[in-house]
Amino acid sequence: MTIFDITVQQIVNGLILGSFYTLVALGYSMVYGIIKLLNFAHGDIYMVGAFVGFAILSVLSGIFGDEWTGILASMVLTMIAVGFLGVLIQRIAYRPMLSAPRLSILITAVGVSLVLFNAVMAATYGEYTAFNTGLDDEGITMGHIHITYTQVVMVSATALLMVGLHLFISRTIYGKAMRAISIDMDACRLMGIDVNKIIALTFFVGSALAAAAGVMAGVYYGSIHFFMGFVIGLKAFTAAVIGGIGSIPGAMLGGLVLGLLEAFGTQIPWIGSEWKDVFAFGLLILLLIFKPTGILGRTEIERM
Amino acid sequence: MADNTSPTVPAAKKPGLEERLMSLLDDRKRRYPVYAILILGTLLVPSIGDNYVLEILSNSFFYIVLCLGLNIVVGYAGLLDLGYAAFFAVGAYTTGILTSHYGWNFWLTIPAALVFAIIAGVIIGGPTLRLRSDYLAIVTLGFGEITRIVARNLKDITGGPSGLIGISRPSFFGLELNQIHHYYYAFFILVLLAIFASYRLQHSRLGRAWQYVREDEDAAEAMGIDRVAIKLYAYVIGAVFAGVAGCFFAAKMTAISPDSFQFMQSATILMAVVLGGMGKIPGMVVGALSLVLFPEVFREIGSMRMLVFGVVLIAMMIFRPQGIWPERRN
Amino acid sequence: MVILHVNDLTLKFGGLDVIDRLSFDVEEGAIVSLIGPNGAGKTSVFNCLTGFYRANAGDIRFQGQSIMRLKPHRITKKGMARTFQNLRLFKNMTVLENVMSGMHCRTTVGALGAILHTPRQHLEEAEIHTVAEECLDFVGIRDHKDRLARNLPYGDQRRVEWARALATRPKLLLFDEPAAGLNYDEKERLMDLIRRIRADLKITIFLIEHDMGLVMRISEKVVVIDYGKKIAEGNCDDVQCDPKVIEAYLGKEDEEGN
Numbered sequence: 001m002t003i004f005d006i007t008v009q010q011i012v013n014g015l016i017l018g019s020f021y022t023l024v025a026l027g028y029s030m031v032y033g034i035i036k037l038l039n040f041a042h043g044d045i046y047m048v049g050a051f052v053g054f055a056i057l058s059v060l061s062g063i064f065g066d067e068w069t070g071i072l073a074s075m076v077l078t079m080i081a082v083g084f085l086g087v088l089i090q091r092i093a094y095r096p097m098l099s100a101p102r103l104s105i106l107i108t109a110v111g112v113s114l115v116l117f118n119a120v121m122a123a124t125y126g127e128y129t130a131f132n133t134g135l136d137d138e139g140i141t142m143g144h145i146h147i148t149y150t151q152v153v154m155v156s157a158t159a160l161l162m163v164g165l166h167l168f169i170s171r172t173i174y175g176k177a178m179r180a181i182s183i184d185m186d187a188c189r190l191m192g193i194d195v196n197k198i199i200a201l202t203f204f205v206g207s208a209l210a211a212a213a214g215v216m217a218g219v220y221y222g223s224i225h226f227f228m229g230f231v232i233g234l235k236a237f238t239a240a241v242i243g244g245i246g247s248i249p250g251a252m253l254g255g256l257v258l259g260l261l262e263a264f265g266t267q268i269p270w271i272g273s274e275w276k277d278v279f280a281f282g283l284l285i286l287l288l289i290f291k292p293t294g295i296l297g298r299t300e301i302e303r304m
Numbered sequence: 305m306a307d308n309t310s311p312t313v314p315a316a317k318k319p320g321l322e323e324r325l326m327s328l329l330d331d332r333k334r335r336y337p338v339y340a341i342l343i344l345g346t347l348l349v350p351s352i353g354d355n356y357v358l359e360i361l362s363n364s365f366f367y368i369v370l371c372l373g374l375n376i377v378v379g380y381a382g383l384l385d386l387g388y389a390a391f392f393a394v395g396a397y398t399t400g401i402l403t404s405h406y407g408w409n410f411w412l413t414i415p416a417a418l419v420f421a422i423i424a425g426v427i428i429g430g431p432t433l434r435l436r437s438d439y440l441a442i443v444t445l446g447f448g449e450i451t452r453i454v455a456r457n458l459k460d461i462t463g464g465p466s467g468l469i470g471i472s473r474p475s476f477f478g479l480e481l482n483q484i485h486h487y488y489y490a491f492f493i494l495v496l497l498a499i500f501a502s503y504r505l506q507h508s509r510l511g512r513a514w515q516y517v518r519e520d521e522d523a524a525e526a527m528g529i530d531r532v533a534i535k536l537y538a539y540v541i542g543a544v545f546a547g548v549a550g551c552f553f554a555a556k557m558t559a560i561s562p563d564s565f566q567f568m569q570s571a572t573i574l575m576a577v578v579l580g581g582m583g584k585i586p587g588m589v590v591g592a593l594s595l596v597l598f599p600e601v602f603r604e605i606g607s608m609r610m611l612v613f614g615v616v617l618i619a620m621m622i623f624r625p626q627g628i629w630p631e632r633r634n
Numbered sequence: 635m636v637i638l639h640v641n642d643l644t645l646k647f648g649g650l651d652v653i654d655r656l657s658f659d660v661e662e663g664a665i666v667s668l669i670g671p672n673g674a675g676k677t678s679v680f681n682c683l684t685g686f687y688r689a690n691a692g693d694i695r696f697q698g699q700s701i702m703r704l705k706p707h708r709i710t711k712k713g714m715a716r717t718f719q720n721l722r723l724f725k726n727m728t729v730l731e732n733v734m735s736g737m738h739c740r741t742t743v744g745a746l747g748a749i750l751h752t753p754r755q756h757l758e759e760a761e762i763h764t765v766a767e768e769c770l771d772f773v774g775i776r777d778h779k780d781r782l783a784r785n786l787p788y789g790d791q792r793r794v795e796w797a798r799a800l801a802t803r804p805k806l807l808l809f810d811e812p813a814a815g816l817n818y819d820e821k822e823r824l825m826d827l828i829r830r831i832r833a834d835l836k837i838t839i840f841l842i843e844h845d846m847g848l849v850m851r852i853s854e855k856v857v858v859i860d861y862g863k864k865i866a867e868g869n870c871d872d873v874q875c876d877p878k879v880i881e882a883y884l885g886k887e888d889e890e891g892n
Contacts, residue, residue, distance in 0.1 A: 108621040527707075
């Protein structure tokens with residue numbers, strides 16, 4: 001394979017990875033933007049999305065088949081279901097804690113993560129679950145480069161979701177409310193905005209996006225495991241920080257950047273795939289030391 | 305309506321268990337006999353209990369030390385550390401590597417582990433403690449994972465995924481420590497040292513500074529307290545507790561692997577700290593004991609244990625954030 | 635001698651000039667006030683002086699040394715202390731513990747000293763307690779020293795805040811609206827306290843205040859700002875008659891009524 005081949009292949013890999021990271025990072029950034037909470041359990045929402053998607057697909061494949069129609073239908077339903085799960089979690093575990101010290105809500109988030117993680121672990125007896133689809137490896141081949149249709153669809157789906165989100169945030173009244181609340185929650189309350197409802201909506205959208213990523217991961221890698229949310233959570237957080245935590249375009253940019261960096265990073269002989277996680281974390285640490293606000297983030301000035 | 309010259313006085317509430325417990329312990333004269341009885345009882349257990357009981361209690365002591373260490377970070381300084389197991393790994397692997405590969409005397413590995421734990425604490429804490437508390441949680445989690453991956457990948461040094469085996473037993477003035485009751489006493493001594501150190505730290509200039517920073521970081525800064533340095537002290541001291549505990553863990557188990565230092569371990573210790581009551585020394589004892597005894601009592605739950613813990617954690621934060629052990633002040 | 639020299643201080647939030655090339659001096663041993671209409675940027679000035687905000691341009695010199703890039707705790711250690719407009723006491727700690735926080739930067743015992751109870755630790759603890767009690771005595775609330783800060787009435791909480799700042803042994807004390815929420819008697823006692831701080835403790839006072847009566851009675855110099863710019867600096871009489879000052883305070887009313 002030539003350098004060109006490797007480059008193109010890694011760009012494709014990077015875009016795929018970037019898709020997952022972006023979709024999960026968006027949820028992190030949205031929730032952080034609105035209530036300044038790093039939802040520790042967000043990675044596990046991704047994992048739950050994969051399993052829910054698997055379950056729904058098993059049911060729907062009888063009707064829609066287990067190719068793209070079935071998969072996309074399952075994905076939509078999964079997004080809705082897990083979206084509501086996100087709202088439920090927010091309502092039970094986070095809303096009572098909004099006025100408590102920061103440490104308390106962070107601990108609660110750890111608790112939520114433990115519950116989701118262990119619930120799925122118990123249900124699957126800790127085993128990997130095969131995510132079988134009728135998809136194959138067909139795609140476009142150019143010399144040594146092979147891009148499957150699956151990859152194309154997934155990247156396109158992610159792009160579509162991102163466009164949809166952008167329109168939602170910038171054009172609808174709900175999106176405007178979200179942005180307003182992230183700037184000044186009390187002022188919004190005084191303006192008559194139902195802050196709780198918008199927060200719930202933010203969790204719904206963030207969780208739905210993470211669930212979409214989970215389903216796609218299941219389809220792409222062919223197997224799912226209760227532990228899959230753990231690492232993705234950390235990496236998506238890294239992506240959100242790269243782009244600027246709290247910024248939605250930042251999460252999109254960060255996901256892409258991290259995906260590409262990681263894909264090309266695996267080609268560096270010293271790093272390889274064993275150390276790629278350490279590579280990603282190392283990036284995170286460096287970033288937080290030198291530029292914690294990320295590429296597009298706002299420098300927060302605290303009012304005394 | 306008749307004029308009531310003597311208003312009815314509501315009957316005095318009978319003091320609940322909490323109040324009775326606190327009044328018992330607040331009274332200096334009654335407190336010390338209680339401690340003396342506890343210590344005496346603990347020293348006598350090996351003569352009456354079997355190895356199984358000693359094993360459980362040794363584990364409990366070990367967790368008490370870890371909880372006390374994390375308590376300094378989470379309870380005193382208010383920092384959420386999700387990678388605490390990494391420091392425990394540093395201590396255990398330092399002892400394991402130095403004794404297995406280089407033939408060091410166990411007792412000399414303790415200061416070495418201390419140094420490495422301090423270095424690790426400074427490297428991780430230094431850059432991240434300047435940031436918001438949310439970031440610290442995830443970054444410490446990341447470091448915990450990095451430590452585990454490093455331990456798993458550096459096969460030549462750390463033994464890789466299967467870890468180090470054949471760590472030699474230490475000797476104490478000629479007596480080889482290879483019986484369970486040796487470790488029972490060793491860990492108990494560590495517990496006493498840890499409680500002593502925690503108590504002294506809590507009621508000191510440093511302990512007050514932690515509280516100031518925890519209550520209001522900016523006001524503390526305005527009063528001339530370097531909040532980053534203060535947090536770093538807590539983080540590094542916590543690391544030292546875990547590192548030393550790790551040394552003894554390696555000696556007792558004679559084999560360690562990266563699996564002992566997973567995130568679940570960090571989460572479990574955090575769970576115990578929160579359950580017992582953050583910042584309270586007796587709470588740490590209660591929390592650690594609950595953690596170890598709970599699965600023994602409820603064996604059937606087994607794999608659901610962590611699930612229940614997660615639910616308990618959430619419920620605790622919502623309904624009883626102060627933990628099991630009651631607050632001292634009113 | 636000038637203890638605080640501010641030169642061309644500029645602070646921008648986004649596109650807004652919160653402080654615009656502000657320059658003034660505070661003489662050692664003086665009582666100086668910073669006044670201006672609401673939103674003029676007074677607390678922002680304090681935040682810049684104490685290191686909580688990073689100014690975009692200009693220079694701040696305390697006792698001849700530039701303190702522009704220093705962190706707040708370093709500035710306090712150098713001898714500039716502050717109180718907060720919206721009282722930031724350590725609510726769940728006792729009054730005495732609150733005031734003891736001021737002595738942290740004047741002592742050094744660390745973890746080892748704490749665990750081993752070294753002789754130095756004993757000495758320092760005694761010193762911390764003594765100084766804290768003296769400060770409480772000076773402001774007049776020593777009796778409340780063991781009460782929880784949050785249980786005190788507002789006026790007493792204010793005094794704890796002042797005692798706490800005094801415990802840092804400052805050379806310059808920045809009072810941010812010390813009279814807010816105080817009744818007449820409490821304000822009289824505040825003025826008395828300020829004079830005593832200057833006379834007995836030899837501390838320079840720089841205060842932000844809205845109560846004009848108090849400002850005029852106690853200040854030797856007044857700096858007036860509006861929209862982040864200095865519009866007057868001088869003694870009370872000059873400033874009171876300055877047409878720009880009058881316009882800043884009253885001119886806005888004119889827009890509405892007549």
